[in-house]
Structure formats: structure tokens, C-alpha cells
Amino acid sequence: MDQIESARARVEQAIGLPAVLDAAYDAFEQMLVAITVQQDRGGGAFAAFVMSGTAVANARDALAAAPSLPRVFAGDLANKASDSSGDLPTQDTAAVLASLSQLLSRRLTGASDHAADAGDRVASIQAARHAAYVCSLLGGTPEP
Amino acid sequence: MTGRPTFGDFANAARGLLRHDPGARDTAAGNPLPTARAGTVREFTRSMASVLAVMDRYCADIAGVLASGPCRRQARLPGSWAHASIRAREALHNASAFLPSASASTTPPGDVHADDPAVSRLNAATAALTAGRDLLHTHVTARADGSLLDRSEWASVVASDTVARALLLELGLWARRTAEQGARIALPGPAARHGTGTERQELNTACQWLWVLDSAVRVAQHHQPVSTSDVRLLHAIPVNALEPRRIPAGAETITSLCHGTTSTAERIRDAATINQVDATWSPAFTADSLRHAATCSTVISHNCEILLRTLATRAGQHGSGALADGLLGCAEAASQARLAWLHTARAWYQVTSDTRGTIAPDAAQSGDLALWTGRLAYADPAWTPALGLSHPTRTPQALAREPGDLPAVVAAVHQATETLTQIAAADHGQIRAAAQAGRLLVPTRSLPDRFDIPHPFAPAPRDRVDALLGAYDAAGTASAGATAAVAPIAAEVGAPSHILAIARAVIRPDSEIMANGKQRPGDPEAHDAQAGPGPVERILHDLGITNPATLLRASAIDQISEQLILDAAHVSEHGQEGPDAFSLSRSTGSAELINHILASGSPNLPILRSLSPSAPPSHGENADRATTAFRCIGHQIADQEAQAEAEP
Numbered sequence: 001m002d003q004i005e006s007a008r009a010r011v012e013q014a015i016g017l018p019a020v021l022d023a024a025y026d027a028f029e030q031m032l033v034a035i036t037v038q039q040d041r042g043g044g045a046f047a048a049f050v051m052s053g054t055a056v057a058n059a060r061d062a063l064a065a066a067p068s069l070p071r072v073f074a075g076d077l078a079n080k081a082s083d084s085s086g087d088l089p090t091q092d093t094a095a096v097l098a099s100l101s102q103l104l105s106r107r108l109t110g111a112s113d114h115a116a117d118a119g120d121r122v123a124s125i126q127a128a129r130h131a132a133y134v135c136s137l138l139g140g141t142p143e144p
Numbered sequence: 145m146t147g148r149p150t151f152g153d154f155a156n157a158a159r160g161l162l163r164h165d166p167g168a169r170d171t172a173a174g175n176p177l178p179t180a181r182a183g184t185v186r187e188f189t190r191s192m193a194s195v196l197a198v199m200d201r202y203c204a205d206i207a208g209v210l211a212s213g214p215c216r217r218q219a220r221l222p223g224s225w226a227h228a229s230i231r232a233r234e235a236l237h238n239a240s241a242f243l244p245s246a247s248a249s250t251t252p253p254g255d256v257h258a259d260d261p262a263v264s265r266l267n268a269a270t271a272a273l274t275a276g277r278d279l280l281h282t283h284v285t286a287r288a289d290g291s292l293l294d295r296s297e298w299a300s301v302v303a304s305d306t307v308a309r310a311l312l313l314e315l316g317l318w319a320r321r322t323a324e325q326g327a328r329i330a331l332p333g334p335a336a337r338h339g340t341g342t343e344r345q346e347l348n349t350a351c352q353w354l355w356v357l358d359s360a361v362r363v364a365q366h367h368q369p370v371s372t373s374d375v376r377l378l379h380a381i382p383v384n385a386l387e388p389r390r391i392p393a394g395a396e397t398i399t400s401l402c403h404g405t406t407s408t409a410e411r412i413r414d415a416a417t418i419n420q421v422d423a424t425w426s427p428a429f430t431a432d433s434l435r436h437a438a439t440c441s442t443v444i445s446h447n448c449e450i451l452l453r454t455l456a457t458r459a460g461q462h463g464s465g466a467l468a469d470g471l472l473g474c475a476e477a478a479s480q481a482r483l484a485w486l487h488t489a490r491a492w493y494q495v496t497s498d499t500r501g502t503i504a505p506d507a508a509q510s511g512d513l514a515l516w517t518g519r520l521a522y523a524d525p526a527w528t529p530a531l532g533l534s535h536p537t538r539t540p541q542a543l544a545r546e547p548g549d550l551p552a553v554v555a556a557v558h559q560a561t562e563t564l565t566q567i568a569a570a571d572h573g574q575i576r577a578a579a580q581a582g583r584l585l586v587p588t589r590s591l592p593d594r595f596d597i598p599h600p601f602a603p604a605p606r607d608r609v610d611a612l613l614g615a616y617d618a619a620g621t622a623s624a625g626a627t628a629a630v631a632p633i634a635a636e637v638g639a640p641s642h643i644l645a646i647a648r649a650v651i652r653p654d655s656e657i658m659a660n661g662k663q664r665p666g667d668p669e670a671h672d673a674q675a676g677p678g679p680v681e682r683i684l685h686d687l688g689i690t691n692p693a694t695l696l697r698a699s700a701i702d703q704i705s706e707q708l709i710l711d712a713a714h715v716s717e718h719g720q721e722g723p724d725a726f727s728l729s730r731s732t733g734s735a736e737l738i739n740h741i742l743a744s745g746s747p748n749l750p751i752l753r754s755l756s757p758s759a760p761p762s763h764g765e766n767a768d769r770a771t772t773a774f775r776c777i778g779h780q781i782a783d784q785e786a787q788a789e790a791e792p
Contacts, residue, residue, distance in 0.1 A: 025589065032493055036331070039486060044533060044534040044535055045534065046441045046446055047447075047514075047529040048532070048533055050439055050442045050443055050486065050529075051439055051530070052445075053490065054438075054439040054492070056491045060587070061500060061587060062501070063502070064589060064600050064601065065600050065601070069589075069600065072589055079400070091533060094533050100495060133530070136530045137530045137535065139532050
């Protein structure tokens with residue numbers, strides 16, 4: 001879960017469109033890893049985590065199309081994509097991920113308001129929408 | 145299986161209408177209903193011509209499947225269904241030649257308001273048969289070049305040999321019943337109608353050709369029996385008119401939820417069969433659509449697993465331990481499907497497509513099925529995957545209050561698992577096509593840094609595409625396994641979905657279900673060879689004699705008489721001197737006897753070969769035919785009653 005907290009900190013601290021997009025992209029990657037772990041657990045939250053995984057992947061791919069997203073390769077991401085969320089109870093993981101989704105939705109919506117490039121705006125809006133959906137799937141309250 | 149009209153609705157209606165109606169006999173015998181009257185032979189033959197015209201269209205359809213193209217050589221093999229289809233067409237054409245043309249009929253097909261009840265029933269049967277054929281044709285449409293285009297998931301079933309054989313068996317039954325009715329009208333007796341000797345003779349001859357048709361069918365049935373399940377499958381074919389798309393409102397009963405699950409599953413399968421976009425170029429092919437379908441399929445299989453476990457508990461509470469064990473086995477198979485679909489959904493995390501951002505309407509329907517099955521599985525009537533993390537499932541009592549409630553839920557699960565199998569197959573084909581067209585991509589950021597690609601997306605590496613396709617293969621196999629596990633349970637509890645397994649076996653004849661189904665006896669009503677009493681026995685019945693010993697004697701006299709005719713015909717067949725058909729039908733009595741022989745339908749009757757007339761002249765040549773000693777059974781009726789108006 002440290003990776004999720006780290007991703008959250010990067011999203012919170014990002015300044016400027018490229019930095020927000022970059023931090024959000026990485027955050028979605030980290031969320032996918034954490035969600036995958038929860039999917040393997042099954043249980044009552046199985047459907048919510050399955051739906052969340054796809055929404056996160058859609059959000060990440062939407063951001064990948066943003067012209068202002070910095071080019072970073074998997075070699076850099078590999079170090080970030082290690083996870084330790086498996087030790088947390090499902091409800092706690094869901095709460096952390098819902099909170100991060102809420103933050104992502106807010107930051108990406110804000111980024112789209114200030115993006116000059118239409119491609120950036122579309123990518124940010126789409127990703128923000130997916131993040132809001134993940135928030136609701138995992139029991140959070142998406143911001144209007 | 146569905147709430148839609150099926151072919152069986154119309155076929156059974158026709159069976160009932162063509163069955164001998166005692167009411168008609170009363171009418172002719174002088175006890176008419178207030179509005180009924182005994183019509184004429186001519187009125188009956190006109191209506192019968194309409195029935196035969198519809199049967200001929202059926203026959204053309206059947207021969208098109210059984211005796212055309214690569215099957216053409218089969219048609220030369222006596223005993224084969226291909227041969228029977230050809231013989232049946234010939235018999236129908238010959239029968240029709242003795243009747244006025246259908247187009248000459250003044251009674252429109254389906255006019256059930258004719259005064260004569262027998263005519264009215266015949267017209268209603270014509271309407272039912274026409275509607276039944278129209279129903280079958282809703283599943284295919286003809287292209288400009290004459291080839292057929294599938295319009296539903298049932299198209300392959302409709303065009304299968306299995307259904308064509310079952311349809312021919314059905315046709316034999318209709319022909320036999322029509323012949324029985326017609327002969328009663330033609331020959332002297334309580335049900336006979338007013339008509340000239342020629343009209344009665346022609347009607348009887350037409351009926352005898354229908355018995356020839358029936359015999360041809362029975363020969364094929366004797367050599368290659370059509371099973372009961374094949375007939376059931378034919379009768380279960382629904383009209384190709386899907387219910388409109390809908391989602392649960394929240395107040396549905398279990399029955400309503402099961403119905404919604406079924407209709408949604410059918411819509412998805414129909415789209416997977418018919419409405420596939422061309423993934424090599426269509427912008428409607430998006431990773432979002434396929435991701436959505438894979439994700440929802442994971443949820444659906446999870447819901448099915450929950451439902452099966454809940455049903456297993458309920459079956460145990462009802463004291464059905466074996467059923468409970470079977471349902472638990474099904475739940476395990478559904479669990480395997482869930483895992484396979486989960487891996488498929490995850491494989492999509494690593495791949496995307498060149499068009500993104502939209503979910504096609506057909507793909508969105510998999511979300512509907514997840515919702516319908518979820519509302520069945522969970523206690524909250526407003527359940528959605530976005531409702532929160534923890535949802536209590538329905539209690540076993542709430543899911544199946546009575547043992548009789550179980551089949552509907554089993555059917556819903558069966559429909560869902562079958563749909564997952566087809567989604568896997570359809571999407572696998574689309575992904576393979578898209579991959580070959582270079583439409584599968586990955587974010588460049590997900591590639592190792594040795595790839596220097598100045599674009600946000602790059603072609604998907606081969607290993608990721610292979611992993612995706614492999615995941616779909618596994619999901620399809622696991623879903624088929626779940627379907628195969630549920631199918632025998634569905635059959636055992638009498639779930640309406642059990643016909644799915646038979647339909648799939650027709651399309652995939654190597655399946656175990658097909659092999660098992662073929663071992664069952666066929667529909668007894670459709671091919672029983674029971675003829676009614678012979679002429680002597682019938683007269684005794686008409687006289688009200690019920691003494692078993694007397695009736696037994698009458699039956700023995702009928703059998704001896706028939707054997708005499710058969711022996712005579714047998715001699716004639718081997719080229720030795722003997723009576724021909726012409727001389728065998730000296731009177732209405734002998735015609736009735738020959739009718740009875742034909743109606744008995746023995747597959748090996750030499751009489752059918754030696755007594756069957758050659759192709760009759762066209763109907764407009766009746767006058768010439770009257771002076772020509774054509775080889776026609778019952779011909780001498782006209783000689784005896786020539787130019788006379790025969791009263792019943």
C-alpha cells in the first residue's frame with residue numbers, strides 16, 4: 001500500500017499539466033496492481049474490483065493519448081509497480097483506492113480546465129470520468 | 145424456452161386440426177350444429193389443395209437441405225431421408241394433380257368461417273402450417289444470388305439435416321391425417337360429402353398419394369430414426385423476434401428476473417451471431433467494448449456461481465441430495481469460468497485498440513445480463529456492481545420457495561453460461577481479425593525502453609496478442625464446461641432451456657449430448673404406424689357393435705382381405721401375370737380396403753411400388769383421363785358412379 005500512498009502524494013503535489021498527467025498515469029498503473037490482488041481474493045467485493053480494474057485501464061489508456069503526457073518507458077515504471085497492498089483488509093484497500101480515485105478525478109478535471117490542447121482536454125476528461133466511476137464502485141463518493 | 149411463439153405452437157395446432165373431427169361426422173350424419181352444414185366434395189378439395197400447396201413449400205425447403213448440393217447422391221439411396229424428401233415431393237405433386245389448383249380456391253387460406261366444419265378446420269390447418277413455415281423463414285433471408293443469409297442464432301439449426309428430417313417426419317403426419325380426413329369425405333360413410341363420382345374418386349386418389357408420402361417418410365424413419373429430442377428441437381424453434389432491450393426496474397419477481405435474464409441472453413447471442421462488426425476496419429470495434437464484455441462476463445459467471453450454490457443448498461433442503469451434488473458441481477464449473485474470464489479481463493489491461501472511448505450498444509448488453517443475473521443472485525432488489533462492496537446474497541428460500549421454482553432459475557443460469565460461451569467465440573474471432581489488421585495497440589509507456597517509438601501507442605507485441613487470444617480460448621472452454629455441466633441438470637429438472645443443449649448438438653454434432661439424444665425413441669405420435677379399423681370392422685363400429693369377439697372377427701376378415709391384395713400385388717411386382725392396380729380397385733369397397741393398406745404404412749409394402757400410379761395428367765386433362773386406363777388406385781369408383789351425383 002506504500003506504492004499507492006506514494007502515487008497519491010505525487011498526484012497531490014503535481015504542478016502543471018504534464019506533471020499531473022504523468023502522476024495520474026502512474027497512479028492508475030499502481031491501482032491496477034492493487035486491484036488485481038483484490039480480485040484474486042474473490043468474496044463479496046469481487047464484482048466491484050473486477051469492474052474497477054477495467055475502468056482504471058480505460059482511464060490509463062485515455063491518458064496515454066494525451067499529447068502532454070511525458071514519455072516514460074516501462075523500465076522506469078517497473079520499479080513503481082511493485083505492490084504491498086495484499087496485507088490490508090479488502091474494505092481498507094477499497095477505501096484507499098476510492099480516495100485516490102476521488103483525488104484523481106478532481107485533479108484531472110482541473111487539468112482539463114487549463115489544458116490548451118484539445119487532445120489533453122479530452123484525455124483528462126475521459127480519465128476523470130473513469131476515476132469517478134471507480135470511486136463509486138469502491139464505495140467512495142465521487143465529487144460532483 | 146422463451147415467451148416467443150414457437151414452431152411447435154403452429155405444428156401442434158395443425159396436428160389437432162387435421163385430426164379426424166367427430167363433430168364433422170355428426171354434421172354430415174344429420175345432427176348439424178346450428179351454424180354448420182355439410183359442404184361438398186368440391187369445397188373440401190379446394191381447401192385440401194391449399195393445404196397441399198403449403199406442404200409442397202415445406203417439402204421444397206426440406207429437399208433443399210437433404211437432397212441438394214453434396215447430399216444429392218444420397219437421394220438415390222432408398223431408405224435415406226434425402227430419398228424420402230424426393231419421394232415426398234413427387235407424391236405431393238401427384239396428389240395435387242388430382243385436386244383443383246390452390247390458386248383456384250375461392251376460400252382464402254385461413255378462412256375458418258366456412259360453413260362446413262371439415263373445410264373450416266382444413267382452412268385453419270392451412271393457416272397454421274403457413275404461419276409455421278413463415279416462422280422458420282424468419283431465421284434466414286435470401287440474398288440476391290439466392291444463397292441464404294443467417295438472421296439469428298437459430299439459422300444453423302433451421303438449416304440443419306436434423307431439423308429437416310424432423311420436419312419431414314412432421315410432414316408425413318400431416319399428410320396422413322389429411323388423407324384420413326379426405327378419404328372419409330370421398331368414400332361412402334357417415335362423413336361423406338355431396339359430390340360427383342369423379343370428384344370423389346379424385347379426392348380419394350389424392351389421399352392415397354398422401355399415404356404414399358407418409359410411407360416414404362416411414363421407410364426413412366425405419367432406417368434412420370428421428371429421435372424425440374430432434375422433434376422437440378423442431379417444435380422449440382421460436383420466431384425470430386427478440387424482445388426489446390430492457391433493464392430491471394427493481395420490483396421484479398424471481399419469475400420476471402428469470403425471464404429478463406433469458407431474453408437478454410438471447411439478444412446478446414443474436415448479436416454475437418449476426419451483428420458482428422468487421423473488426424479489420426470498423427470504428428465500432430473498440431477495446432472499451434471488448435473490455436466491457438469481458439468484465440461483465442466475469443461478473444456474470446460469478447453471479448451464476450452464486451446462484452448455483454444457493455440452488456444447491458435449496459435442493460438439499462428439499463431432500464434432493466443428488467441434485468444438490470449436481471448443482472455444486474455446476475457451481476464449481478461456473479467458478480472455473482469466472483477465473484478464466486477474470487484472466488481475460490486482465491489480459492485487456494495490457495492491450496488496447498486504435499479506436500477507443502466508446503462501448504458499442506451490443507457490447508453494452510453484457511452489462512444488462514450482469515445486472516439481471518445479479519438481481520437474481522443478490523438480496524438487494526436494487527443491486528448493481530456500483531452499489532458498494534458487500535451485498536448479501538438471496539437466501540435459498542427466497543430464490544426457490546417451492547421445488548417447482550427451481551427449473552426457471554436453472555434455465556436462467558443455463559442461458560447465461562451458454563451466452564458466455566458464444567461471447568468468447570465471437571470476441572476471439574474479432575480480436576484475431578483486428579490483430580491481423582494491426583489494430584491492437586499498447587501504450588508506448590508500457591514497452592521496455594529499447595523501443596523508441598515517437599507515438600503514444602505502438603503495435604501490440606505478439607506475446608500480448610497471443611496471451612489475449614489464449615485467455616479467450618480458455619474462457620470459451622471454461623464457459624462451455626459450465627454450460628455442459630448445467631445442461632443435464634436443466635434436462636433433469638425440466639428447465640425450458642434444456643433445448644439449448646440439443647440445438648448446440650445439432651450445430652456441433654460431435655457432442656456427447658447428440659450421441660445420447662440419438663438413442664432415445666422418436667416422437668411416437670409423429671411416426672406411429674397405427675391405422676384405424678379396416679372397412680369391415682369400421683362398419684361394425686358404425687352399427688354400434690361392441691362385442692369384442694365380433695370385432696376381432698371383423699378385424700381378421702380385413703387382414704385376410706388385405707393379405708390377398710398384397711399377395712396379388714407381389715406376384716405382379718415380380719413380372720408374373722397377376723392383377724394390376726386397375727383391377728384391384730373394382731369398387732368403393734376395394735378402394736377403402738386399399739386405403740387401409742396404405743394407411744397401415746408398412747415400410748416394405750410392395751403394394752406401394754406396384755400399385756402407385758405413374759405421374760398423373762394435369763388437372764385440366766380430367767376428361768381425357770376418364771377414358772384412359774391410368775394405373776390409379778380407386779379409379780373404379782368413377783366407373784361405378786359415372787356421371788352420377790353420389791349422395792352420402
